[in-house]
Amino acid sequence: MINVTVANFEAEVIEASMQTPVLVDFWAPWCGPCKVIGPLLEKLETDYAGRFKLVKIDSDQEQQLAAAFGVRSIPTCVLLMNGQPVDGFMGALPEGQIKAFLDKHLPSAEALEAEEAEAEAQDALAEGDLEGALEKLQQAVQTAPDNDDARFDLVKLLLELGQDDDAKVAFAPVIAKAAGVRRLDSLQRWMAARDAQAGVPDPEARAAALQAAIAANKRDFDARFALAQLLMAYGQWTAAMDELLEILMRDKTWNEDLARKTFIAILDVIEPPKPKVAEGQVPPEDPTVATYRRRLSSVVLS
Secondary structure, three states, X not given: OEEOXXXXXXXXXXXXXXXXXXXXXXXXXXXXXXXXXXXXXXXXXXXXXXXXEEXXXXXXXXXXXXXXXXXXXXXXXXXXXXXXXXXXXEOOOOHHHHHHHHHHHOOOHHHHHHHHHHHHHHHHHHOOOHHHHHHHHHHXXXXXXXXXXXXXXXXXXXXXXOOHHHHHXXXXXXXXXXXXXXXXXHHHHHHHHHHHHOOOOOHHHHHHHHHHHHHHOOOOHHHHHHHHHHHHHOOOHHHHHHHHHHHHHHOOOHHHHHHHHHHHHHHHHHOOOOXXXXXXXXXXXXXXXXXXXXXXXXXXXX
């Protein structure tokens, strides 16, 4: 629990809420109900083990802050997330109602554990520790099965390691909703491309045959798409997108938008995780992803 004034409000409340939800307790020394709810909030901060941060503001001493939040009676509690107030309550509510209020907004302990494991996995990947990253991502998915971002990263890493069967097992719990979740759909398209090439005995000869067919007929879209899938299966991403762009330049809606959807799938697969940035800042975009996203927009919108 931290006492907040105008001097430290920006750092302790606004900036802190970008990382962890902050519950602001407006109180005053003369307020009887404040003396009841204060210790209760401190107990809940301990019980919730880092899921939120509690700060206290003396509304008599910090009238500017109280006015900014429209405080008309105390105790008043306001919850901030990502720099913005999201909800609040007035009065000395019983513990059960306060917990219900918090649980409505705060990520679960399982979700936080999964997020931490996923962050550790990204650190491991940056250090080249693929096995460590795999272990952390498996932990994240096991802890929070509904965390689609962690599952995406796990399946992607398994595919990159050539563990396609394990990737399919990890993907199975979300296969029913893949069509409605773009990044999951993108993984499914990548797996389909890899499956399509699994029975090709000589990928180089297959590529040469497809290139010959394309040279004979620029509008042989089936051959172009097959070549794009072959390139995609072996991680030759830009070459695969180049073939898909050739289809789109000639027929934007070919085969029910198959080329465009596959192009977007590649962008999703190759885009690296975006680092956290301060409010108002835009995370840097991978130059390859940015270039090909612009090329896609230029072709589709022309």
